[in-house]
Amino acid sequence: MKLLRYALLFAALVPAMAHADFLPGEWIAQFYQEGPDGAPGFWGGVCVQADGTWHMTTQTASAGRWSLTGPYLHIHGGNTNFNGAGELMQVNPELFAGRWQAWEDDRTFDAYFTTQWTFISENCDPAAPEDPNAPLNP
Secondary structure, X not given: OHHHHHHHHHHHHHHHHHHXXXXXXXXXXXXXXXXXXXXXXXXXXXXEOOOOEEEEXXXXXXXXXXXXXXXXXXXXXXXXOOEEEEEEEEEEOOEEEEEEEEEOOOOOOEEEEEEEEEEEEOXXXXXXXXXXXXXXXX
16 A cells, blocks of 8 residues: 555656756755654755856855756765765755765765755855854854
8 A cells, every 4th residue: 555655656746857847046955864763964055056066055165066867966066074965856846855975085974864955046145154163054
């Protein structure tokens, strides 16, 4: 029965994904630590620009590149402390969901998250100011 429900949900989403257009602009990205408790990780404002670049509006020095292949958003980049990459599937024009990995080059940190990105505006806030003491979630 559960399998049937998931099959019906997927069948309902496929037409929406096939015709959905990607919206460059400001997104709210929510990240949840993968594991048995699904603990909340963090959230952030992300400006995804039409030129294939992105920057965070809530975390300093965080930027990178993205590409879209069918309903999949491939995104990567980092900041002064972490690297990150993810593949998100477009649910509708204003919602992406998928997996994200973050790591440090020296291997002292490596984490996996599930993530959901919600579109909020065609206009982006500027990149977060260069302040090493700025909070992750203001």
